Amino acid sequence: MATGRTHRPATRSRGIPEATVARLPLYLRALTALSERSVPTVSSEELAAAAGVNSAKLRKDFSYLGSYGTRGVGYDVEYLVYQISRELGLTQDWPVVIVGIGNLGAALANYGGFASRGFRVAALIDADPAMAGKPVAGIAVQHTDELEHIIEDNGVSIGVIATPAGAAQQVCDRLVAAGVTSILNFAPTVLTVPDGVDVRKVDLSIELQILAFHEQRKAGEDSVQDSGPPAPAARTAAADRKGPDGDVPAVMPA
């Protein structure tokens, strides 16, 4: 989603629905756990339970990849791991850069899940000169000035933005200009990118707000309804809660 610019055909790609693609990593994780326990085969029912989906959906998802199961038996764990990894492109190495090494950037750099799949942190980049040279997760932080070199020298096509919101679009533009074509954005801003560049966003505050919505529903099963909107027309000064919203939306710069 969130392709800043134009709509882009949702990349129905070869023929695998977007919703299915989004679940493949989930299946992969469950399968890897089974693989580590040396479980040879799983049924759709078992695997679905482990992945937190229902079995019909799982079977349908797999049917888009091909017929990798055996009727009456189930799926070969190792084989499926391989097929899904390949489909997701994890059999190759993806160098990524993380821009913005605050708490969040550091958390990402230290995150085991990155390295353990095809992803390799090629560089950590921060705008603060004081950060330059400091090691985070065993990698020396480099200054933003180096951004273009780094991207080009390492053939980086995936960038992670963990800067404050105010810096995100600018960083994004530079990443794209240097050749990055996929961006994972943690800054709470809508990024505008040219066609052909993919953006995915992760927004902590949005997730919480969605939870709050449902939470409110649970509570107000009696009183609250859509009784009377407080003020039909004007109702101007309602948003007096300005707060230090400023540009804070960011993500912990320093």
Next chain:
Amino acid sequence: MATGRTHRPATRSRGIPEATVARLPLYLRALTALSERSVPTVSSEELAAAAGVNSAKLRKDFSYLGSYGTRGVGYDVEYLVYQISRELGLTQDWPVVIVGIGNLGAALANYGGFASRGFRVAALIDADPAMAGKPVAGIAVQHTDELEHIIEDNGVSIGVIATPAGAAQQVCDRLVAAGVTSILNFAPTVLTVPDGVDVRKVDLSIELQILAFHEQRKAGEDSVQDSGPPAPAARTAAADRKGPDGDVPAVMPA
């Protein structure tokens, strides 16, 4: 999604589609920015551009909330901010606890976007006794032993899990037992919860894998196809790598 346990009717709640709910925070952010610039009204076209969606979708979304616009003119910014905030339940105060104060937990604690909306960090909790008492984002970290007290004393209904994967389910169980009914899970695990509890997950590694999938598509517009699967059947002893997987949920070591 990912309600660990049963399916649950996707909470179509009053009548607002889930997809719409997920976009309301986006609109709210754009509106808040306009409000700060004292812009009095916006058209669906302008607001849609600011939020990164198309205008038809935005109008449809708003139509579920009611008829808050003025034909020929647009929407009153302040009024809409209020209506959306109310719909999302942000006009009330939501105390949240964050469990697991590593880099990620610290990043969350420092995250401005939390406080600026109805969310208040009621407590930071960590299992490491060495962390206890240490201030993070101006709040003293408390030990896991206190978890139940904290939840009950503060009437917390939303919990954020930022622990390693291995601890997540256990923490989740305790949160739920203590009264939490909405959970935001950053640990790469499928959480199992009783009916009536909402879980949303944020998984960094999954997002990257989805990007890799699309990235691969862009690159392999020629060569790669689904030529020949390396090993059709057996392919067993591949899982010989145990590695320091520890609790890093991770996957695919080598």
Next chain:
DNA sequence: GAGTGTGAATAGTTTCACAGCG
């Protein structure tokens, strides 16, 4: 018998296009 693979049915979402109001 057990369990996959899939067409058909259902549900949900997005987009179109335009009537209707300010």
Next chain:
DNA sequence: CGCTGTGAAACTATTCACACTC
């Protein structure tokens, strides 16, 4: 006239249910 609000159409995703294979 400009722009909202919304039915209807198009598309996407999920679930059902069962034929078919091992």
